[in-house]
Amino acid sequence: MKKSFKRVCCAALALSMALAAMTGCSKKQNSAEVDVTAAKYGTTYPLDANGDSLDLWIINSVHPNYSSYADMPFYQEVEKKTGVKLNIKGPTGGQFEESFNLMIASGELPDIILYDWADKKVAGGPSKYIKEGYILPLNDIIDAYAPNLKKCLAEDPEIDKDVKTDDGLYYVFPYFNSEQPAPYAGPVVREDWLEYCGLEAPETVDDWYNMLKAFRDKKGATSPLIWTDWLFEFTGFLSGAYGTQQAYYLNEEGKVEYGPATMKWKDYLTTVSKWYAEGLIDKDIATLDSATSDSKIVGGKTGAFIGTGGSIGTYKPMLAEVDPNAKLLAVQEPVLNRGETPEFGICDNRYSGLMSSAITADCDNVELAAKFLDFFYSEEGRMLANFGIEGVTYNMVDGYPKLSDMVVNSEDIQNTMDEYSNSEFSIVDPRYYEQRMIYPEQKYAIGLWGKTNAAAHKLPVLLPTQEESDELTKYTTDIETYVEEMYIKFMIGTESLDNYDAYLAHLDELGMQKALEIYNTVYDRYKNR
Amino acid sequence: MAKATKRTSTCVAGRGLGGTIKRDFQKNKVKYLIVALPVLFYILFYYVPLYGALISFQDYSPRMGMLGSPWVGFKHFIDFFKSDNFGRIIKNTFVLSGLDILISFPLPIIFAILLNEVKNTAFKRTIQTVSYMPHFISLVIACSLIKNFCAYDGLINGFIAKLGFEPYSILQDPASFKWVYVISNVWQEMGWNSILFIAALGGINEELYEAAALDGAGRLRQTWHVTLPGIIPTIMIMLIMRVGQVLTVGQEKILLLYNPATYKTADVISTYIYRKGLQDFDWSYSSAVGLFNSVVNFVFLIAANQISKKTTETSLW
Numbered sequence: 130m131k132k133s134f135k136r137v138c139c140a141a142l143a144l145s146m147a148l149a150a151m152t153g154c155s156k157k158q159n160s161a162e163v164d165v166t167a168a169k170y171g172t173t174y175p176l177d178a179n180g181d182s183l184d185l186w187i188i189n190s191v192h193p194n195y196s197s198y199a200d201m202p203f204y205q206e207v208e209k210k211t212g213v214k215l216n217i218k219g220p221t222g223g224q225f226e227e228s229f230n231l232m233i234a235s236g237e238l239p240d241i242i243l244y245d246w247a248d249k250k251v252a253g254g255p256s257k258y259i260k261e262g263y264i265l266p267l268n269d270i271i272d273a274y275a276p277n278l279k280k281c282l283a284e285d286p287e288i289d290k291d292v293k294t295d296d297g298l299y300y301v302f303p304y305f306n307s308e309q310p311a312p313y314a315g316p317v318v319r320e321d322w323l324e325y326c327g328l329e330a331p332e333t334v335d336d337w338y339n340m341l342k343a344f345r346d347k348k349g350a351t352s353p354l355i356w357t358d359w360l361f362e363f364t365g366f367l368s369g370a371y372g373t374q375q376a377y378y379l380n381e382e383g384k385v386e387y388g389p390a391t392m393k394w395k396d397y398l399t400t401v402s403k404w405y406a407e408g409l410i411d412k413d414i415a416t417l418d419s420a421t422s423d424s425k426i427v428g429g430k431t432g433a434f435i436g437t438g439g440s441i442g443t444y445k446p447m448l449a450e451v452d453p454n455a456k457l458l459a460v461q462e463p464v465l466n467r468g469e470t471p472e473f474g475i476c477d478n479r480y481s482g483l484m485s486s487a488i489t490a491d492c493d494n495v496e497l498a499a500k501f502l503d504f505f506y507s508e509e510g511r512m513l514a515n516f517g518i519e520g521v522t523y524n525m526v527d528g529y530p531k532l533s534d535m536v537v538n539s540e541d542i543q544n545t546m547d548e549y550s551n552s553e554f555s556i557v558d559p560r561y562y563e564q565r566m567i568y569p570e571q572k573y574a575i576g577l578w579g580k581t582n583a584a585a586h587k588l589p590v591l592l593p594t595q596e597e598s599d600e601l602t603k604y605t606t607d608i609e610t611y612v613e614e615m616y617i618k619f620m621i622g623t624e625s626l627d628n629y630d631a632y633l634a635h636l637d638e639l640g641m642q643k644a645l646e647i648y649n650t651v652y653d654r655y656k657n658r
Numbered sequence: 659m660a661k662a663t664k665r666t667s668t669c670v671a672g673r674g675l676g677g678t679i680k681r682d683f684q685k686n687k688v689k690y691l692i693v694a695l696p697v698l699f700y701i702l703f704y705y706v707p708l709y710g711a712l713i714s715f716q717d718y719s720p721r722m723g724m725l726g727s728p729w730v731g732f733k734h735f736i737d738f739f740k741s742d743n744f745g746r747i748i749k750n751t752f753v754l755s756g757l758d759i760l761i762s763f764p765l766p767i768i769f770a771i772l773l774n775e776v777k778n779t780a781f782k783r784t785i786q787t788v789s790y791m792p793h794f795i796s797l798v799i800a801c802s803l804i805k806n807f808c809a810y811d812g813l814i815n816g817f818i819a820k821l822g823f824e825p826y827s828i829l830q831d832p833a834s835f836k837w838v839y840v841i842s843n844v845w846q847e848m849g850w851n852s853i854l855f856i857a858a859l860g861g862i863n864e865e866l867y868e869a870a871a872l873d874g875a876g877r878l879r880q881t882w883h884v885t886l887p888g889i890i891p892t893i894m895i896m897l898i899m900r901v902g903q904v905l906t907v908g909q910e911k912i913l914l915l916y917n918p919a920t921y922k923t924a925d926v927i928s929t930y931i932y933r934k935g936l937q938d939f940d941w942s943y944s945s946a947v948g949l950f951n952s953v954v955n956f957v958f959l960i961a962a963n964q965i966s967k968k969t970t971e972t973s974l975w
Contacts, residue, residue: 234720252940261721351811412810415917416829421805602940606933607742613918621830621919639742 168274170497174504175212181497182214184239186232188225188484192548202549206518210509213501226250238263240492241502243553246301247482247590252602255300255487257595264487265495267299274499277506278302281556291480294592295654301485302502306557312475314364315578317436320458322348330460334370334400337433337463341409344432352411354404355422356435366435368397369473369581370463375616377648378473378586385588385648389612390641395629398619405620415617427451438571439543445568459574462581474581482590484553505555515558517549532564542567591651601647604640611639714946734946743925751926754912755904757836762843762851763900767893769848770855771885775877786856789849801914804842805829830919838915839924843908854896855889862888894972902959905951927951 171177187198195201198217208215218239220228229244242264246255258264271279282289292303318340323330326343344353356366365374365388373386373393380386388394404410411417411425425431427447436444441457448455462471488498504510516523516530522545523530532542539545542565552558566572593601615632618624624632683690714734716727738744769789776782792800807813808828815825828834866884875883909928916924927947935944967973 236720236723261719263721413827413830415919416805416809416827418802418805420802421809603737610918610921610933611742614921617830617917617919621827623832623919 168496170500172276172500174210174507174509176497176500178212178214178497180214181494182216183241183494183498183501185215185217185241185243186229186239187217187219187243187553188229188245189243189547189551189553190220190222190225192544194548202518202521203513203551206513206549210513211501211504213497233263238489238491240494240498241486241488243484243486245483246485246487247592253595253598254294254592256294256296256298256592257598258487259294259298259300260595262490264300264489265492267301267488267499268297270488270495270499271299274496275302275503275506277503277510281506288480290658291478291589292485293658295651295658297658301487302505302554303480304483304485304553304555304557305480306477306559308559309479309584310477310557311559311562311575312477312578312581312583313439313575314435314437314475315462315574316364316366316433316460317441317457317574318433318460319344320456321452321454322350322432323458330458332461332464333467334367334463334465337367338404338409341404341433342407345408348429348432350432351408351430352425353409353431354433355411355414355417355425355431357417357419357422364435364462364475365473365583367401367463368394369471370465371396371400372472373397374473374586375612377588379588379652380586385645385652387608387641387645389616390633390636390645395626398616398626398629402620402622402626406622410620415621429455438566438575441571441574442566442568445570457570459570459577461577471581472583473586474578474583476581476583476587478587478589480590486554502554511555511558514550514552514555515561517546522546522549530558530560532561537564537567588652589655591648591655593647593651597647597651601644604644607639608636608641608644611636711945711949713942714949716942718942718945720941730942734943735950737943738947738950743930746922747925747927747930750923751905751907751928753923754836754839754907754926757840758843758907759897759900759904761840762847763897765844766848766852767855767889770852770859771881773852773856774859774885775881786849786852790853791849792846793850795846797910798914800842800846801911804838804915808838829915829917832920832923835916835920835923839908839912842911855892858889858892859885890970891972894966894970895974898959898962898966898974901962902955904958905954 169177170181191198192201198204198219199215204215204217216239219225225244229242232238232242245251246258246264251258255264259266267275271282282292288303288305292301292305293299318331322344323340326340326347328340328343329336331337331340341353344350362375365376368374368388371393373388373391375388377385377387401410405412405414411422411431413421422431422434423444426434426444429452436457436459441459445457448457462474464471486502488495488502492498505514512519512530516532517536519525521533522536523532525531532546536542536545546561552561563572566575615624619626619629619632710724712724713727715729715731716724717730718724718727773782773786776785795803809815810825810827812828814828819825828838862885866888867880870880870884905927907926907928909926909932912924912926912929913932916929928951931944931947931951934940934947963973963975
């Protein structure tokens with residue numbers, strides 16, 4: 130339930146839809162035929178743009194230290210390096226979904242849109258948006274104007290397979306990791322509490338149970354274990370021990386499976402409901418927001434939580450103020466038998482389908498847009514996107530881009546870097562992330578959380594066709610609502626696990642099998658790309 | 659204005675409608691000018707967007723526009739009626755809304771009448787101001803207060819434990835949700851909603867009370883026979899308007915307070931529209947649900963108005 134509260138201005142939406150309806154039909158329907166022969170901007174950066182400009186819509190909000198995108202050092206540097214004048218718009222207050230939809234509904238498209246194109250929130254997927262004439266297929270454009278991206282894709286067939294549609298169309302200038310990204314979240318416990326209770330770092334489910342009981346009884350913890358939903362869902366904490374996760378994933382037979390529709394999920398529920406009943410999990414678990422859980426963690430009411438590398442860095446100084454002895458320790462995902470490797474854990478795809486730039490059908494200067502975006506796949510562009518401005522945010526030391534003291538000593542490294550860089554235009558360089566983790570606990574955590582078999586279960590970015598997508602939405606929304614509801618009820622005991630069979634039967638009534646069928650079809654198609 | 663038109667039309671009956679309007683316009687130029695702006699406002703912002711409701715009969719895509727999107731008839735309505743949660747969200751909407759009308763509606767009236775009896779002006783003003791203070795607390799903050807109070811180790815459970823009962827996570831309990839919703843509504847809006855009734859009470863002729871007192875009526879009798887009849891028209895108008903909103907419950911508040919554990923009693927039409935329309939971007943579908951919502955509200959409004967007309971001779975039209 131990461132549905133954070135979003136204020137909805139229905140009137141504005143209705144009005145803009147009405148306006149869109151009036152203007153929508155006058156737009157060109159399909160601009161797939163692009164003249165790629167004319168090239169007038171040259172091939173070296175800065176481009177010979179003669180003052181021509183591009184309109185961008187990006188998913189990132191303006192950095193809080195600045196009043197507009199144009200004031201941010203990163204975009205100023207980008208304009209200088211590419212020679213292109215930029216007019217950037219974006220969401221306010223982080224409400225990018227509403228903002229994107231209002232833009233789409235308004236019918237006024239900029240030249241370039243940086244958005245989560247392959248995410249399920251873009252209903253119908255990129256194919257639909259190409260077909261209905263929102264964005265351009267990029268194959269010819271990349272051939273003609275984007276030699277840097279073309280080279281990157283040629284050298285990396287794995288990524289090349291992932292960043293196009295099943296029909297082989299490129300739809301974005303993709304944002305991806307140059308190697309398998311490090312895991313960023315997992316279970317964290319209070320090391321000083323472990324020592325106090327005379328316990329080792331927990332490994333098995335039983336270890337966890339004993340530890341949480343010790344925290345409850347010996348440390349007086351009122352909420353020994355706590356989590357916020359989305360992290361929990363992503364990491365598959367505890368459910369992983371039973372070989373499942375609250376997600377669609379690949380099972381042992383290489384088929385797509387939905388965790389909460391399996392019998393393994395019942396084993397997990399049995400354990401978690403026992404823990405809840407014994408007061409080992411926060412009593413208000415379904416209503417927790419991050420502010421409340423933060424205060425419980427810092428306030429010493431909680432001894433174990435699902436955290437990120439970043440949150441270890443945030444809690445460490447806060448905890449030190451309350452309790453100088455407090456120590457945080459990352460531990461592995463629980464397993465059933467000692468010595469096993471956890472099956473699930475957080476694991477990101479190299480290409481996640483998120484935050485990539487598409488060129489819209491309304492763009493009347495495709496060459497400039499393509500060449501502008503291609504800059505970020507050049508050596509110079511990749512350095513700028515990842516590390517910012519040389520001499521300000523980083524210095525080259527023996528061929529290694531070392532973050533400057535100004536950045537490392539700032540209160541929040543990521544926040545400072547956001548002023549000077551934005552890797553979402555480019556390829557993520559792992560050399561940045563390894564420098565972002567400043568505490569040894571963080572580096573240890575990232576290393577430990579990575580030791581799982583999660584990659585074998587992870588689905589790549591799948592692109593259902595429009596019909597499949599329509600059908601999927603029909604089933605999955607109701608399924609997910611029902612699963613969330615029943616999950617909490619089984620856990621807190623308002624629904625008896627004796628009714629698990631009835632629960633599974635109702636899932637099938639909601640179209641569970643049909644949804645899985647579609648997922649498997651789409652996955653098979655992916656395999657045959 | 660209607661009266662003005664009538665009067666002129668009777669004296670120039672022979673010249674036809676066009677002439678009538680022309681004459682009337684010349685006569686009441688300023689009045690027409692004054693009314694033009696609000697009329698324009700309503701046409702632009704209330705009537706023009708109405709045609710957007712047509713997308714509920716389409717598979718709407720903004721890019722293809724309303725003229726280009728395929729028509730699908732009642733498909734979305736049928737999908738909604740057949741959907742798994744249809745019965746539940748309709749029931750929840752009526753239960754929450756009904757309880758709200760039953761409890762949050764009369765309380766401001768009683769509060770206003772009680773306050774009216776207070777003779778110390780300073781005391782009366784202070785109480786009044788304090789009582790509508792919660793109305794000005796931002797909803798997000800009000801809801802985090804509610805969450806805090808209702809937590810397992812929160813204020814309310816403190817009382818429950820003191821009374822010797824077992825504390826429980828109130829917001830995770832489906833049976834408690836409606837009471838949290840209604841009671842917090844009373845807390846937030848009672849003072850604010852009483853303003854109109856206090857104003858209406860001020861309009862009652864003092865002589866009526868004196869006459870009643872002469873006839874030997876006590877305080878209670880006076881309230882029953884003078885005060886209540888005096889504000890009945892206001893009460894009825896407010897009630898009709900409230901009933902006309904029967905399917906419209908505090909969507910934002912529910913979104914902030916509900917969670918999967920309480921979907922069973924807290925999921926209502928508007929939260930469903932929110933999830934479908936703005937999280938799944940199923941615009942046509944959520945328009946269909948929204949249209950259904952409006953039609954039901956409209957039916958209730960008419961019904962309430964007719965009933966009120968018959969029984970109390972007060973009505974909106």
